[in-house]
Amino acid sequence: MSALPSDLELSNPREKLTKPVQATLSSLKMLDVGKWPIFSLCSEEELQLIRQACVFGSAGNEVLYTTVNDEIFVLGTNCCGCLGLGDVQSTIEPRRLDSLSGKKIASLSYGSGPHIVLATTEGEVFTWGHNAYSQLGNGTTNHGLVPCQISTNLSNKQVIEVACGSYHSLVLTSDGEVFAWGYNNSGQVGSGSTVNQPIPRRVTGCLQNKVVVTIACGQMCCMAVVDTGEVYVWGYNGNGQLGLGSSGNQPTPCRVAALQGIRVQRVACGYAHTLVLTDEGQVYAWGANSYGQLGTGNKSNQSYPTPVTMEKDRIIEIAACHSTHTSAAKTQGGHVYMWGQCRGQSVILPHLTHFSCTDDVFACFATPAVSWRLLSVEPDDHLTVAESLKREFDNPDTADLKFLVDGKYIYAHKVLLKIRCEHFRSSLEDNEDDIVEMSEFSYPVYRAFLEYLYTDSISLSPEEAVGLLDLATFYRENRLKKLCQQTIKQGICEENAIALLSAAVKYEAQDLEEFCFRFCINHLTVVTQTSGFAEMDHDLLKNFISKASRVGAFKN
CATH class of the missing domain: 2.130.10.30 (Regulator of chromosome condensation 1/beta-lactamase-inhibitor protein II)
Structure with a gap:
């Protein structure tokens, strides 16, 4: 030695x-x-x-x-x-x-x-x-x-x-x-x-x-x-x-x-x-x-x-x-x-x-x-391309398109939306309107979606991110779907774990589903006493108990 x-x-x-x-x-x-x-x-x-x-x-x-x-x-x-x-x-x-x-x-x-x-x-x-x-x-x-x-x-x-x-x-x-x-x-x-x-x-x-x-x-x-x-x-x-x-x-x-x-x-x-x-x-x-x-x-x-x-x-x-x-x-x-x-x-x-x-x-x-x-x-005195785009989001002075959601406007730029999103590439192709009304999603969710197209990131509470996960699934935005799952994970607790598990199953978010399931197993005693567990969908409850049993959650 x-x-x-x-x-x-x-x-x-x-x-x-x-x-x-x-x-x-x-x-x-x-x-x-x-x-x-x-x-x-x-x-x-x-x-x-x-x-x-x-x-x-x-x-x-x-x-x-x-x-x-x-x-x-x-x-x-x-x-x-x-x-x-x-x-x-x-x-x-x-x-x-x-x-x-x-x-x-x-x-x-x-x-x-x-x-x-x-x-x-x-x-x-x-x-x-x-x-x-x-x-x-x-x-x-x-x-x-x-x-x-x-x-x-x-x-x-x-x-x-x-x-x-x-x-x-x-x-x-x-x-x-x-x-x-x-x-x-x-x-x-x-x-x-x-x-x-x-x-x-x-x-x-x-x-x-x-x-x-x-x-x-x-x-x-x-x-x-x-x-x-x-x-x-x-x-x-x-x-x-x-x-x-x-x-x-x-x-x-x-x-x-x-x-x-x-x-x-x-x-x-x-x-x-x-x-x-x-x-x-x-x-x-x-x-x-x-x-x-x-x-x-x-x-x-x-x-x-x-x-x-x-x-x-x-x-x-x-x-x-x-x-x-x-x-x-x-x-x-x-x-x-x-x-x-x-x-x-x-x-x-x-x-x-x-x-x-x-x-x-x-x-x-x-x-x-x-x-x-x-x-x-990072330097403070120089704006990168990404930073410049981020600054222009919801800017009425330069926008050529606005979305009306829940009675409020969100300002955007057609060319950027078409570049960044397949959905807009087709929906805006022959659309001469400068106002688009949106009723399928809430204002916070749709605003977060449009902001994501400008910033490549999402700024939303974990609870609201479930709605954005729904949108990402609907628009087939897989990267946004992953970001939503990461945000939702950060907000999980015993009280909402079952609701988040249900959302993960509904929107086929397998990584989030596995995370929520594992969280529920690790906090099983408290989770089973929540109102969310008591109101759990029958099929989801059946699958949860079956899967939990397979991993030994109910062993003494």
Whole structure:
């Protein structure tokens, strides 16, 4: 077994070992990068050019950002050459990283050394920085002062996501395979041994025939979510951060059995704790809890998944960062909560903040002030084609057609409707009228439909989305049908689950039907006591009981 790094030699490993940030792309309209102290070194002109950014390092003293011209700049203390400039000199002025000029970043993560792992939009992988434990994957233990493309075992693969542990690295390919390398004293590369891994090696075992959809790393552990919603874990488990009900290390992938019947969509890892987000908008946490970072109301570690209770609004995003004991989440209604370590204090229950994004939690509350993911910033001063079309929706000044629905007008443009919708292509072909009366659907539903044709998205409550699902089925708009199902899922609760299940069956929305059925089974006791269940259509009730029986819902 390889020796511990010198700065990790403690009797209590959770007090020193750190995990890298899981850096997935966010899309934020108006990101205030100025909330991170390191950006105070940049001029106002430089800040306005930033399109992506990641603040990292043991004290938040390093930053990498891309500009509107696809140039990459770095700034900071440059520990172990982590800025990739070919030297170890610190810089208080942004310096261009010429070796990656023109490359577009798809995913980026960093470790404790720090070392950097970057995936481009073309699926290439570049690494640089600290390398004492082969975490760069280039077969050596020499620090990498400049970005080096890693192709061994990845040459025919397209990498779409990267994650780093303290001193190990993990990547996910477009075909759902996971590769790992680097420090392996606790089995964190998933090879079944504790020998360090100098080059990328595919993680197999229980993942052999699974399709992985997202990954994350703890300080010395790994998480992988597969397309069925199951979570597989491996590596260090001294604080119960694998969620297996024990504290023993796991050298190969193992399924988190306690999440049986629950579909996980996202996973985020903190210093020594884990958060997962389910498709029902529920958060579960486990692992270290010395600062209340599990949000359970106490400071006791948990080795099993434990639900985190927030307001009734569903959760749509979770956040945790390798170098902090802080957790955060965002609700569908836009509320941002944080818990765990907050500027030295312990917050043991989710606390409502005044922020509009989880990133601000880490910029303002976490120590150090680092970003938990790669941030993507959209420009404010230029309207894209999509944004221009969105602005013209329901604009009477430019419209040449108006719909009269429930006594109210909705303004539209014939040419756009014909381009975007097969129904209008035929119905408006020889129609000279500039007013169309609509009585089949309600005003909110029809307005949402027309707005979708301008924006490619829907803005409607989950309850009203059922009516839009009816319209989408009638007009054979399959993509709109999928969006409606996603929106309806976000509004499901025990009281309306049967009504939504009935709607899914009526409109042949199979994905929504399966989701609603599974929700009913998971909340069977409460659902069967609702008025909706009592008034259930006879045939639907008969089919529901039959299907529920087949999945063992009525077994004692």
